[in-house]
Amino acid sequence: MLVTLIILVLSAAFFVSGKVRSDIVALCALIGLLVFQVLTPEEALSGFSNSVVIMMVGLFVVGGAIFQTGLAKMISSRILKLAGKSELRLFLLVMLVTSAIGAFVSNTGTVALMLPIVVSLAANAGMNPGRLLMPLAFASSMGGMMTLIGTPPNLVIQDTLVHAGFEPLSFFSFLPVGLICMLTGILVLLPLTKWFLSKRKKKDEEVSSGKSLSELVKEYGLAHNLFRLRVDAASDIVGQTVQTLDVRRRYGLNILEVRRGEASQHRFLKTVTQKLASADTVIQANDVLYINGDASAVNRFAGECRLEMMDGHATEEAGNGERSLGFYDIGIAEIVLMPTSNILNQRVKEAGFRDKFNVNVLGIRRKKEYILQDLGNERMHNGDVLLVQGQWQDIARLTKEDTDWVVLGQPLAEAAKVTLDYKAPVAAFIMVLMVVMMVFDFIPVAPVTAVMIAAMLMVLTGCFRNVEAAYKTINWETIVLFAAMLPMSLALEKTGASESISNSLVSGLGAYGPIALMAGIYFTTSLMTMFISNTVTAVLMAPIALQSAVQIGVSPVPFLFAVTVAASMCFASPFSTPPNALVMPAGQYTFMDYIKVGLPLQIIMGIVMVFALPMLFPF
Structure with a gap:
């Protein structure tokens, strides 16, 4: 037991310091448990074959396809147009839309998608973006509480219940909890953001290295x-x-x-x-x-x-009907000619752009003049900027010819931003199919199977450019961290550490009733989540919550819900969850802003949940 607790404390210390990558810390902890023979190799590696880990991999792929096809951006942009310039409506819509997307997509991905939309909406409404960006991050976490797949801690408590022989939770078992979180968040954040986040100077726009x-x-x-x-x-x-x-x-x-x-x-x-x-x-x-x-x-x-x-009366199959160049396979970029270039004073048609690089020249920018007609016979001068068009990989090849020209911006980075809009209906159909398979019990498909089917369909139907693009959507650091930390809970149970901690909680709080004990578990988890990732905290606290409930003879369901809510609803630190960190620079927040706004919300949320959970899931 002592060895296990030492490894756990050291791991927590490294997680808090942030000087070593979290997945490396988790793997070192796993190796430590193996070296000291706390776990057998089969037990230590069981996390990598766990159905929850496989489900997380599939969800990364599904979420990536939703972004890659532009489906998520399409939905959120249209809904947010309803807000107009009303601050209250804009605030409510940002919270509601973000939580709705966050129910099905990872909270990090949700914030990454919504961030530029919210900033532009705030600018159009003459509103400080800082008032909306922190609620955006918090709402993505609240939305994750609405479904089984919304956030990893939900999958953790499901796994804990099933392994202990209890009935599994359904896809929408979490919905009432998520709605209460959402309502509490809106009521608390409305005044707090107005008091603490409204009066902030606007940040000067950063100069981009290339044009979109x-x-x-x-x-x-x-x-x-x-x-x-x-x-x-x-x-x-x-x-x-x-x-x-x-x-x-x-x-x-x-x-x-x-x-x-x-x-x-x-x-x-x-x-x-x-x-x-x-x-x-x-x-x-x-x-x-x-x-x-x-x-x-x-x-x-x-x-x-x-x-x-076609323009004006017909639309292209699977297109948007707008007269615009698409950039799915073909892109455009600017190149500026160097003074030492070998093609100076040559005509465009003599320079061999098409023969050597398979690209077209669409236009020339010469000082403030734009030349777009009869380009083939136009002679190129020093300092000319050429707009070229071609396959993305061919444009990238132009960067190697650095003696003749310099490619402006980052073409491959721009290519990665291009969404396959014509595949959005396909991605929507697959996402709905996955949710239906997970929601309805009469469909004999396990949740992990539904996710794997959806992920494979996203790849086979072309919602990604290629298979490599699908692999790139998977956050392997999160997967390895989760798979390597799962056996830690097994080690805590095997050595009796979980029972010892739960005994301490039970002996200290059990006499005051199940509500007091559940409150202790909730706020212990909430405190740990401020320093350790919510997934790791849930993995560590779930077996302790289960043991505590069993010892006093009550249902473990509200106790495990206390763990997942406390692990997910951490707002008092910019580093407690990735969404909180993502909005920090854009909102110009300081650490104290999170204390002023996030800490009261975190405490109020805890108090509300301590009373609400037993009502939703009786002891």
Whole structure:
């Protein structure tokens, strides 16, 4: 027992210091338990095969797909438009929308998604963003209390109950608790944020190292001269290559991109593929041509070749109907020519951008002038900024030619931000399917199986660009931390440490009744969560809560709910949960801001829960 407690205390100390990565600390603790033979290798490694760990991996993938397809941003942006410029409505909507998303997506991901939206909304409403960002972080944690999958501590107490032989909790067993948390949070935060977070100076905007894709499109006026033409099956150009069409010489137009629906004609499996309009690209029926040039010339080209003008009356399959360049596979970036460049004074068509790098030049910025017409014959000068278009990997290759030009910004980072909007309905269907399988007991599918099915469907239906993108959504540090710390609770039980701690709590508080004992467990967990991650705290406290309830002969359910609520509702420190830390720089918060606003909320939440939990889950 002594060895186990020493390892636990040392682990807690390292978790608090933050000087060593938390997953490394957890692995060292696990190795310590193995070396001192507290656990057998099978027991020590059992966490990595635990169904909760596998479920967490799947949820990272599902959540990543929801972001990658732009589904979460789409939903939240539309709902938040309802707020207008009313401070009260904006505050309430931020809290409600964030908690709703947080019920199904990780709280860290929820805050990462909502942060830029909330900042822009606050700016439009003439409101200090600091008033909304801390409630945003807190609401993401409150939303996690509404469903079984909302936050890892919920999965921890489910696992503890099942292993102890009790009935498992349902998907929405947590909903009443989450709603009470939400209501308490709104009532407490409304006055506190107004008192302590409203009068704050606005931070100067940071200068970005590169322009966003939408900024580049707007700056060069690409959308004003961009037209979409659909190739009819009876069109004369079906089967011809871009080179044989020769639209640049005949009409003064540029075919920038060919977009087509690939593979299955079924909407669920449909994939939109962008192809750069290279000379040997063969035009197929139903292709959508993105053409840049004069409107009258575009109309003449469409009429002569029997092409359908899409803009204004038709929408592209799985598209948004807007006249805009998509950046799913193809991107744009700026490059600035160096004084020592070998291509200075050459014509654009002689520089070999298409032959060497497979990219098009869409425009030239020369001082304050933008050159967009007849680019092939334009000679390039020192200091010219060229707007180029091509496959993302081809644009990235341009960065290696640092003697001739410098690529502005980070093209691959911009590519990673591009969402596959046409897959949003697919991601929504899969997410609903997963929730249905987890909610309804008559469907003979275990929760972990439902999550694995959803994660695999997200990959197979193209909600990620590739499998590697799906793997990148998994936060392996969290997974390893959780899997390595799970056997710690087994060690505490095996050595009798859990029983000893629960005996201390029972002997000290048990005589005062189950409510006093549950309050002791709640506030012990709440205190630990200020220094240790909520997942680790839940793993350590869940068996203690279970033992305490069993010893006094009452139901362990309210005790375990006390653990998960206390572990998740930690607001008094910027470092207690990732969401709290995420909003700190954007909201210009100090440590004392969290004490002023978060500590009263944490204490009030604890008092409310001590009385509410026995009413929801009787002893």
